[in-house]
Each structure stands twice: as structure tokens, then as C-alpha cells.
Amino acid sequence: MNRDFWKSRWDEGRIGFHQDEVNPHLQRCWPDLGIPSGGTVFVPLCGKSRDMLWLRDQGYTVIGVEVVPRAVEAFFAENGLTATHGPHGAFSLWRSEGIDIFQGDFFDLTPDEMVGITAVYDRASLIALPPAMRQRYAAHLRAILPGGMNVLLVTMDYPQDQMEGPPFAVTEQEVATLYQDYFKIEQAGAEDILAANPRFQEQGLSQLLEKVYVLRAR
Ligand SMILES: C[S@@+](CC[C@H](N)C(=O)[O-])C[C@H]1O[C@@H](n2cnc3c(N)ncnc32)[C@H](O)[C@@H]1O
Numbered sequence: 440m441n442r443d444f445w446k447s448r449w450d451e452g453r454i455g456f457h458q459d460e461v462n463p464h465l466q467r468c469w470p471d472l473g474i475p476s477g478g479t480v481f482v483p484l485c486g487k488s489r490d491m492l493w494l495r496d497q498g499y500t501v502i503g504v505e506v507v508p509r510a511v512e513a514f515f516a517e518n519g520l521t522a523t524h525g526p527h528g529a530f531s532l533w534r535s536e537g538i539d540i541f542q543g544d545f546f547d548l549t550p551d552e553m554v555g556i557t558a559v560y561d562r563a564s565l566i567a568l569p570p571a572m573r574q575r576y577a578a579h580l581r582a583i584l585p586g587g588m589n590v591l592l593v594t595m596d597y598p599q600d601q602m603e604g605p606p607f608a609v610t611e612q613e614v615a616t617l618y619q620d621y622f623k624i625e626q627a628g629a630e631d632i633l634a635a636n637p638r639f640q641e642q643g644l645s646q647l648l649e650k651v652y653v654l655r656a657r
Pocket residue numbers: 440441445446456457458483484485486487488504505506507510543544545546562563564567
């Protein structure tokens with residue numbers, strides 16, 4: 440799951456994870472996080488998610504990170520946004536009204552890029568990574584973010600022996616192992632989305648649960 444893997448996925452248009460509509464769990468659960476409008480939301484492994492537009496339209500500044508340049512370019516172009524871009528440390532920083540995207544590797548982010556973040560929205564980011572990288576991901580998030588952060592986390596769970604990831608199955612137990620020392624974990628919904636995702640049915644999955652968690656800083 441390195442940069443070349445994801446670059447190939449984007450080059451070949453194998454981006455079934457991308458949603459044309461804003462994620463319904465985001466719209467339903469975000470208010471419950473209690474993040475005042477005017478805050479700054481970090482969207483790790485953001486792809487070209489339209490959820491960033493929704494967050495911006497709620498009055499937040501959005502900061503994303505995405506390793507594949509094509510994805511970042513597509514986000515701004517497809518949404519008719521004018522963006523500037525230039526070097527910023529290990530990144531190319533793309534800036535437009537209310538939305539900045541660090542084009543580069545999440546694992547190169549430092550606390551300097553995270554100044555002012557007040558919440559995190561993770562949809563299909565943790566589940567994009569294989570198990571060992573998920574531990575690194577959670578540890579790096581904790582290392583770079585300011586304290587006192589709430590997180591909306593949208594994952595998937597399915598019998599991992601029925602399909603190779605990504606997306607990888609992430610169990611409730613794993614969410615607890617990764618985050619419970621730092622967050623109070625609340626389940627905010629689980630929905631079987633297999634019928635709406637024939638590509639996963641074709642791969643032999645018997646169940647595909649989309650699971651939503653609100654992580655409140657301890
Ligand atoms: C499964 S997609 C999810 C994208 C987005 N969160 C969404 O909901 O559409 C994962 C994205 O993470 C990007 N990615 C993977 N590893 C990354 C890394 N180490 N740093 C930054 N982006 C990464 C991939 O290029 C891909 O666009």
C-alpha cells in the first residue's frame with residue numbers, strides 16, 4: 440500500500456471508494472461532535488472526497504493530505520475551484536478558499552502542519568491501510584495532532600478471509616486497541632452496505648458493514 444500502489448489505482452481509474460454524494464454518516468453524525476463552526480477539520484488520506492466541500496460549507500476550514508497528485512488536481516478541477524500550489528516542506532501545498540490539501544505522504548506530516556486543527560474526519564482512511572500500517576497511522580495521528588481532538592471515524596468490517604484489502608476490515612476491537620487509551624469511543628451506527636456495492640458481492644463477501652464511531656478526546 441505504498442505511493443506506487445495508490446498512483447496506479449488513480450491512473451487506472453480504480454477508485455471505487457470515491458463517492459459522488461456527500462457521505463450520509465458525515466451529515467448525520469457531525470453535529471454530534473460539537474465542533475464550533477469556524478474550526479479547522481483535518482481529513483487524512485482525503486482523495487478527492489466531496490465531503491471536504493460539505494465541511495467547508497458548514498463553516499469549517501478543511502485541511503487534507505493526499506499522496507497522489509492526480510487526485511488533488513482532480514478535486515480542485517472537478518469542483519471548479521481555483522487553487523494555488525507551491526512547495527511546503529515535504530509537500531506541495533494546494534490552497535483554495537477554505538480548503539488546503541497537502542499533496543504528499545501522511546507519514547511526513549509534522550505538528551507544524553496541524554496547528555489549529557480542531558477535529559478529524561476519517562472516512563475510508565484507516566481501512567485503506569494494512570494492519571501494521573494502521574498501527575503506524577493511529578500513532579502518527581496522535582503524535583502530530585494538538586490534544587483535545589474529537590474524531591468522526593467511518594470504517595468497514597467484513598470477514599477478512601473472504602477478500603483481500605483494501606478496503607481492509609477493521610473490527611470494533613481493533614478500533615478500541617488503537618484509540619481507547621486516548622479517546623472515549625462511541626458507536627454511532629452500523630449499516631450493511633453489501634447490496635449497494637455489487638463489486639464486493641462479486642468478490643464473494645457475505646456481509647459488508649459500514650461502521651461509524653465518534654471518538655471523544657479523554
Ligand atoms: C480509500 S481512499 C479514501 C479517500 C477518501 N478518504 C474518500 O473518502 O474518498 C484512500 C486514499 O488515501 C490515499 N493515500 C494512501 N496512502 C496515503 C499516504 N500515506 N499519504 C497520503 N495519502 C495516502 C490514496 O491515494 C487514496 O486516495
